[in-house]
Structure formats: C-alpha cells, structure tokens
Amino acid sequence: MHDKSTAAKFDDTGVEVAAQSMRESLTFRNAGIYYALMLIAAIFTWWTYSGSGIFYLNASNVENVLEQAATPVAIIAIGMTVLMVSGNFDLSVTSNAALSAMSIAIAIEHGWFGFLGTEGSVIASLGFGILVGTLGGLVNGLIHWFVGLNSFIVTLGSLTAYRGLTLLIANDASVDVRFRKELTEEQIANNDRETEEGLFLGELIGDTIGDFNLLLIAGLGFLIAAGGMYISGQGAAPIRVAMAAGLLGVILSFFVDYTTSISHKLVVLVVLLILTWGFMTFTSPGLHVYAVGGNLEASKAAGINVALYRIVPFMFVGFCCGLAAVTYIAEQKNIEPNLWFGRELWVLAACIIGGVSLTGGSGKVMKSMAGALLLYTLLNGFQINRVSPSIQDTSIGVLIVASAAAYVMAERRAAAKGQI
Amino acid sequence: MAGNTNGSTSQPALEVKDVSKNFGAVQALKSVSFDITAGKITGLVGDNGAGKSTMVKVLSGVHAPSSGTLLLEGQPTVFANPREARNAKIETVFQTLELVEEFDVAENFYMGQELTRFGPLKVRRTAEMRKEAALAVGELGINIPGGVTRRVRTMSGGQRQAVAIARAAFWSSKVLLLDEPTAALGVRETAQVLELIETLRDQGAAILLISHNMKDVERLCDEVVVLRQGRKSGHLSGDFTGQDCVSYITGAVSDLDPDTEAAGL
Numbered sequence: 221m222h223d224k225s226t227a228a229k230f231d232d233t234g235v236e237v238a239a240q241s242m243r244e245s246l247t248f249r250n251a252g253i254y255y256a257l258m259l260i261a262a263i264f265t266w267w268t269y270s271g272s273g274i275f276y277l278n279a280s281n282v283e284n285v286l287e288q289a290a291t292p293v294a295i296i297a298i299g300m301t302v303l304m305v306s307g308n309f310d311l312s313v314t315s316n317a318a319l320s321a322m323s324i325a326i327a328i329e330h331g332w333f334g335f336l337g338t339e340g341s342v343i344a345s346l347g348f349g350i351l352v353g354t355l356g357g358l359v360n361g362l363i364h365w366f367v368g369l370n371s372f373i374v375t376l377g378s379l380t381a382y383r384g385l386t387l388l389i390a391n392d393a394s395v396d397v398r399f400r401k402e403l404t405e406e407q408i409a410n411n412d413r414e415t416e417e418g419l420f421l422g423e424l425i426g427d428t429i430g431d432f433n434l435l436l437i438a439g440l441g442f443l444i445a446a447g448g449m450y451i452s453g454q455g456a457a458p459i460r461v462a463m464a465a466g467l468l469g470v471i472l473s474f475f476v477d478y479t480t481s482i483s484h485k486l487v488v489l490v491v492l493l494i495l496t497w498g499f500m501t502f503t504s505p506g507l508h509v510y511a512v513g514g515n516l517e518a519s520k521a522a523g524i525n526v527a528l529y530r531i532v533p534f535m536f537v538g539f540c541c542g543l544a545a546v547t548y549i550a551e552q553k554n555i556e557p558n559l560w561f562g563r564e565l566w567v568l569a570a571c572i573i574g575g576v577s578l579t580g581g582s583g584k585v586m587k588s589m590a591g592a593l594l595l596y597t598l599l600n601g602f603q604i605n606r607v608s609p610s611i612q613d614t615s616i617g618v619l620i621v622a623s624a625a626a627y628v629m630a631e632r633r634a635a636a637k638g639q640i
Numbered sequence: 641m642a643g644n645t646n647g648s649t650s651q652p653a654l655e656v657k658d659v660s661k662n663f664g665a666v667q668a669l670k671s672v673s674f675d676i677t678a679g680k681i682t683g684l685v686g687d688n689g690a691g692k693s694t695m696v697k698v699l700s701g702v703h704a705p706s707s708g709t710l711l712l713e714g715q716p717t718v719f720a721n722p723r724e725a726r727n728a729k730i731e732t733v734f735q736t737l738e739l740v741e742e743f744d745v746a747e748n749f750y751m752g753q754e755l756t757r758f759g760p761l762k763v764r765r766t767a768e769m770r771k772e773a774a775l776a777v778g779e780l781g782i783n784i785p786g787g788v789t790r791r792v793r794t795m796s797g798g799q800r801q802a803v804a805i806a807r808a809a810f811w812s813s814k815v816l817l818l819d820e821p822t823a824a825l826g827v828r829e830t831a832q833v834l835e836l837i838e839t840l841r842d843q844g845a846a847i848l849l850i851s852h853n854m855k856d857v858e859r860l861c862d863e864v865v866v867l868r869q870g871r872k873s874g875h876l877s878g879d880f881t882g883q884d885c886v887s888y889i890t891g892a893v894s895d896l897d898p899d900t901e902a903a904g905l
Contacts, residue, residue: 451763504754504762511740511751518738522752523723581742 245457249630253574253590256623260594264601271605279434279480281600289596290489292317292544292560294589297570298496299540301588303533304571305500307513307580308364308371310537313567314560315382316356321545322386324349325395325555342421346549350542356382357538361531371534379564383557390557397421397549421550428481435478439469441490448498485547492543497585509533513580569616570595573623594619651714652677653846654699654730654815659708661694668694670870671708676815678846681837683857685850686867687889692850695867696817699848700732701725712814731812735820737804741793745784746773748792749807776810780839798829802836809840816840816847822856834860854882871896 244250261277268276296313303310310316324345327333333344360378364371443466449459472478500506511519512529520526549555574591576583595616602612652675661669669691676682686692697703699710701719710717712728719725725732739748746769755765773788782802784790792800801821808816818837822830837860841847851857857864858881866874866888874888874895887893 502763504756504764507743507747507754507764508752510742514740514742515738517736518740518751521722521734521738523726524752581740 245461249627249634252626252630253587253594253623257590257594257597260597260601264597264605268601268604274604276601276604279478281604282434283480283482283486285593285596285600286486286489287483288600289592290485291547292541292563293566293570293595294592295485295489295492295544295547296537296540296567297574297588297592298492298585299533299537300567300571301574301576301583301585302496302500302509303537304576304578305513305580305583306509306529306533307516308530308533309375309568309578310357310360310371310534311375311564311568312356312360312378312382313537313541314562314564315379315386316353316538317541317544317548318555318557318559318561319356319382319386319389320349320353320542321548321555321559322390322395322557323352324545324549325397326389328397329395342425346546349545349549350539353538353540353542353545354535355538356541357534357536358531360538361534364534365527365531383561386559387557390555392557394554394556396554397552425484425550427551428483429487430481431479432482433473433477433479435469435476436473437482437490439466439471439473441494442466442469444494445497448502451502484550488543488547492540493585493589500585505529510581513577513582515581566595569620572620575623575627591623652711653713655711655714656695656699657709657711659695659698659705659710661691661698661703662706668870669698669705669867672865672867672870672872673708674865674872674875676846676848677862678814679841679844680862681841681847681849681860683849683851683861683864683885684867685852685854685857685864685885685889689869690867690889691870692867693819696732696819696848696850699725699815699817700730726811729812729814730817731808731815732817733801733804733808733819733821735823737800739792739800739804742791744791745777745788745803746770748803749773749776749788749810753811773810777806779843780806780809780836782806782836796829798825798832801825801829801833805833805836805840809845812845814846816845817850818847819850820852821849822851822853830856854885857885858882868894868896 248255265276268274292314296317300310300313327345327348328341331341333341333348335341336344356378360371360374363369363374367374442462446459446462446466449462500509508519508524508529511522511524512526516526519529548559570592571583571588572578572591573594574584574588576588598616598619599612602615654676655673656675657673658671659669659673660667660671672691672695674682684692684695694703698705701722701724704718704720710719712730717728719728722732740751743751746766750769750773754762755769756762757765770788777784777788780802784795784799784803786794792803795803801824805816805818805821808818821837822833825833834856837847837849841860849857849860863875863877864880864885865872866876866885868874868889868891872895873891874885874893876884876888884893888895
C-alpha cells in the first residue's frame with residue numbers, strides 16, 4: 221500500500237521525512253486553489269482582450285480586485301479561517317463589522333475623544349471600533365463555550381442582534397464620519413465653514429500610501445515567507461518554491477513597470493495576513509488551534525488550555541471585523557446601518573473555496589485569501605465584460621459548490637490510493 | 641527515552657494499597673491492593689463492570705480514591721487531576737488513543753509540550769522535535785513507513801496504537817497504563833503491538849495491561865490481578881494459563897472467602 225514511498229527520504233538532520241516533496245506540494249489537492257485562481261485570471265485576460273482590447277491583468281485592475289476583496293471579505297476571512305480551524309464558525313461577522321463601523325462613526329460624530337486633539341481622536345475612535353468588534357467576538361465565544369451552545373446557533377442570534385444594535389445606535393439613519401479640527405482663532409473669526417464641518421479620514425491620512433511596483437512587493441513578500449520557513453525549520457521544498465517566486469518577482473520588477481498606487485487597506489490586509497500565517501504555521505500556540513479543532517479530547521489530555529483556544533479565535537474574528545470597519549471608514553464619508561448586509565456568506569464562501577474544513581482541524585489562511593481573490597476576480601471580470609448580475613450570482617454559487625466537491629473528490633481519490 | 645533500567649524488584653514502581661472507590665451508594669472498588677513493578681508486565685483482568693476502568697482512572701488521576709493509598713516509589717501520592725499523574729511520570733494510553741489525526745507523529749508526540757524558541761514568540765523547534773521523536777520511535781523498533789512526519793490519519797489501527805504507546809513511553813520513565821491496546825486490531829497488528837509492549841518491559845518500564853484477551857495476558861504478563869465485583873478475587877503469578885484467569889473472572893475459583901463474597905453482593 222505504501223510501495224510508492226518505500227524510498228525513504230531524509231532531511232538535513234537525518235530524520236526520515238514523509239513531508240511534502242516538491243511534487244506533492246504541487247498536486248491538485250495541495251495547490252488546486254492557486255491553479256483555479258490562475259486559470260480564471262487567464263480566462264478573463266483572454267476574454268477581456270478579445271472583447272475590448274484591454275489587458276485585464278494591468279496593475280491598476282489587479283490593485284482594484286485586491287481592494288474590492290480586502291474589505292470586508294478578505295480581512296474577515298483571515299480571522300474566520302483561524303476560527304474554523306479551531307472548530308467553530310461565525311455568522312455574525314458582517315453585523316459585528318457594521319456595529320464596529322457605526323461605533324467609530326458615532327464616537328466621531330459626538331466627539332467622544334475630541335479632548336485628545338485631532339490625531340489623538342482619530343486613533344482613539346478607530347481603536348474604539350476595533351475594541352467593539354473584539355468584544356462582539358468575545359461575547360459569541362463566551363456564550364458558545366460556557367453555555368455549551370453550537371456556534372451556528374449562537375452566531376445566528378448575534379447576526380441579527382448586532383445588526384439590531386447597529387440600527388439602534390444609528391437611529392436607523394446613516395451617520396457622517398467627520399473629524400473636527402481644532403479651530404484657530406483666525407478661522408473662528410472668519411467663520412471658516414469648511415474647517416468647521418470637519419475632515420473625512422481619507423482627507424486626513426491621504427487616500428493611498430503612494431505608488432509601488434506590485435511585482436516588487438509580491439517578490440519581497442515571498443522572500444520574507446521563505447526566510448520565516450527557513451528559521452522555523454520547515455521542509456526544503458516549500459522554501460525553494462517561495463525563494464524562486466520571490467526572486468522572480470524582484471527581478472521582473474526591474475523590467476516590468478507594474479506600478480500602481482497602494483491603498484491603506486491593502487497594507488492592513490497584507491500585514492494581518494503575514495502575521496496570522498506566521499502564527500498559525502510556525503508557533504506552538506498556532507499548532508494548538510489546529511489541535512483543539514482536530515481532537516478536543518486529545519488536546520485536553522495533552523494539557524492544552526482548550527477553553528482559551530476555543531474562545532480567543534472568536535475574539536480574533538471580532539478583531540478582524542473591527543479592522544475591516546477601520547479600513548472602510550478611511551475611505552468613506554458616511555456609514556449606513558445596513559453596511560455589508562448578507563456579506564458574511566461571502567466570507568464563509570472564501571474560506572470554503574480555500575479548503576477550510578467546516579468541522580475544524582484543517583485550513584490555511586493563505587488559501588482562504590486565494591479563495592477571496594478568486595471570488596472577487598470573478599466578480600470584477602464579469603463586471604468588466606458586462607455580464608448580467610443574475611449570471612454573476614449563479615456562477616459564483618456554482619463555484620462554491622464545485623470547489624467544495626473538488627476537494628471532497630480529491631481527498632477520496634488520494635485516500636483510495638493510500639496517499640493520505 | 642530515559643528507561644528505568646536498574647530492574648531491581650526491591651521496591652515496586654507503584655503500590656496500590658487498600659484502594660476503594662464509591663460512587664454514591666455504588667462501591668466500584670473494594671479494598672484492592674497490588675503492585676506494579678519495573679521491568680514487569682502486570683495484567684488487570686475482569687468481567688465488564690468488575691472495576692478495571694475505575695482502577696485505571698484512579699491510577700491516572702481522573703478519580704481520587706475514596707480510601708486507600710497509592711505509593712509511588714514508596715512515597716504516598718495523591719493526584720488531583722490527570723496532569724499531576726502525568727507529571728509524576730504515570731502515562732495512560734486510553735482506548736481512544738487521544739491522537740490528532742491531522743498531525744504527524746512528531747507533532748502528536750509533543751502536543752501541548754512543544755519545544756520552542758525566541759521566547760514569547762514560541763516558534764516551534766520542528767527539526768529538533770522530529771529528531772527526538774524519530775530516535776524514540778527507532779529505539780522501540782517501530783517501523784512506520786514515512787517516519788515521524790507521517791500523518792496519523794494515513795496510518796493503520798496498529799500503527800496508531802504503536803504511536804500512542806510510544807508517545808506514552810516517551811514521556812514516562814516510570815509507569816505505563818495500557819487500556820485494551822489490542823482490542824481493535826487484527827492478528828498481525830496485534831503481534832506487532834505485543835512485541836512493542838515486550839520491548840518496553842525489557843527497557844525497564846513498569847506496565848499495567850488491561851485486557852480482555854487471555855492469549856495476550858498469558859503471553860505477556862508476569863502476574864495477573866483479577867477483579868470481580870470490585871474486589872481482587874485472584875492474584876496469579878508464575879505458571880498460569882489464560883484458562884486459570886477465566887476461572888477467576890467467572891467466579892468459578894476465588895481467593896476471597898465465600899462469606900465475604902456473599903456479603904459483598
């Protein structure tokens with residue numbers, strides 16, 4: 221049954237390894253989501269070019285897709301992946317994010333943190349929103365763990381409750397997001413209306429962080445990842461893949477002008493992604509998240525604090541909801557109470573397309589990220605090619621089921637071959 | 641694995657003295673005494689409901705005894721929880737095995753006690769843990785194709801059992817409690833697990849084997865404690881057969897005087 225692996229492999233320290241060989245890490249089962257993403261990008265490139273002569277994968281459109289995907293779906297999907305790995309999930313995410321956003325808007329509107337000066341009040345209001353999101357997650361987690369309710373039921377309730385709270389604090393109306401600057405004597409004397417009305421956050425911090433070559437950024441990202449894998453003593457094959465991709469990106473960036481302006485939310489997304497990926501992949505607490513999702517009893521027997529590892533992921537999702545709210549507010553002038561209504565299903569879809577198990581114990585943040593990008597590549601490509609919304613929705617629904625089916629079949633085939 | 645290789649039988653690794661356990665009005669264990677000795681395999685047999693599981697739970701710190709004492713290397717010991725029993729180097733392999741299927745052998749070995757570096761960052765020392773686990777597995781002569789980076793979910797029942805036992809032995813240098821290690825296995829896999837248990841005995845571990853399989857008991861055990869209705873009804877050593885055990889288990893033969901037995905009912 222195991223004749224294919226009889227030629228034992230050994231790593232640098234002389235330990236026999238069954239770990240992913242280069243070939244295995246490139247199988248459909250392990251890298252299928254990345255192939256699907258490339259395939260869809262290729263299809264749209266051909267479709268768009270033959271239709272309107274536009275190069276679909278131009279830098280500003282790529283940045284466009286990344287931005288559309290980032291808030292709220294990709295940012296929250298990172299938290300959702302961690303939560304799903306730990307064995308739970310959260311339906312209340314976008315309600316929680318809307319509540320966070322509304323809390324920020326109201327804190328600003330009422331000038332709760334005005335005593336801290338303009339900069340201080342910006343930071344405090346945004347921090348307050350993240351705190352609200354984290355608390356929303358904590359409440360879900362506490363009810364799930366201490367009452368012993370299934371997370372589906374708990375978050376089905378908070379999905380509605382958090383939305384209701386949002387409407388309540390907003391008085392059923394949208395709220396403007398303006399930071400009031402401290403007025404100078406002169407402005408008051410001149411009755412400077414424009415200043416009095418305050419500034420939107422985007423005007424305070426600028427819309428973007430500047431122009432960058434996407435290839436260079438992606439290349440550096442891969443090199444950082446390779447470094448992380450090397451330091452933590454991972455297998456050689458993935459390190460080589462990451463190194464090659466990183467060097468390719470950096471070298472290409474000298475020849476290909478793939479420059480576009482980078483928004484704040486992309487920075488937030490990338491930093492959150494890298495930190496979460498590093499935590500889940502390399503650290504011992506990260507492994508414990510997989511352990512409690514994989515076998516709760518065994519984790520308990522191994523002395524892992526299972527309550528902690530079941531509750532904190534809920535808080536982390538809430539934290540991500542708060543972050544999504546912050547990145548949204550940085551670019552908006554007012555917040556609607558029904559913000560992102562129904563979008564929680566997109567977050568779950570991104571995770572499922574990325575191959576995260578609904579029963580816990582397995583899932584990768586990078587793949588959920590790719591799942592989110594896949595969804596928004598489809599959406600963006602359809603819009604560019606003027607596909608009707610009904611066909612868009614149908615296609616995305618088919619994609620969700622098809623990808624889940626592909627995972628199940630790939631698992632079954634590998635199991636039949638005795639590979640897993 | 642730091643095996644206790646002195647092999648001296650002067651002092652038992654674990655002495656069970658007059659241990660009783662009540663659950664309300666139900667007396668699950670009544671004044672049971674026996675020793676578990678380094679380098680020996682002690683069998684614990686009995687019919688369903690005879691008190692075997694309760695005894696294992698008392699020894700592994702799940703239940704506290706209602707009365708009686710446990711002497712660990714001569715010292716009276718009380719376990720408030722399973723963690724304390726593990727810290728005292730008493731490891732238990734339950735029938736459920738407590739392995740995470742998505743994890744490889746090394747990850748299961750170190751689960752909850754990973755070696756880390758960079759202080760609070762807690763980055764796992766993956767290579768080091770693999771090396772240690774491979775060493776331990778190699779010492780026990782366990783052959784797992786693919787080695788310690790093989791995922792448990794890809795393994796057979798016998799391989800899983802071997803991994804669970806090897807993990808227990810890896811963390812315990814004193815006492816191993818094995819609950820029905822061959823119950824779910826086929827003939828060939830049973831033979832491999834029995835060999836593993838013998839290897840552990842030869843390396844000086846004190847082993848308590850709970851089993852329904854009298855062939856295994858006959859082959860492996862140096863002595864056998866028979867429980868019947870919560871009491872120790874027999875204690876066999878030297879030349880005994882599985883059939884002898886069965887006689888004690890069914891009550892056809894008993895060391896208890898008939899009056900006590902009648903009163904116990």
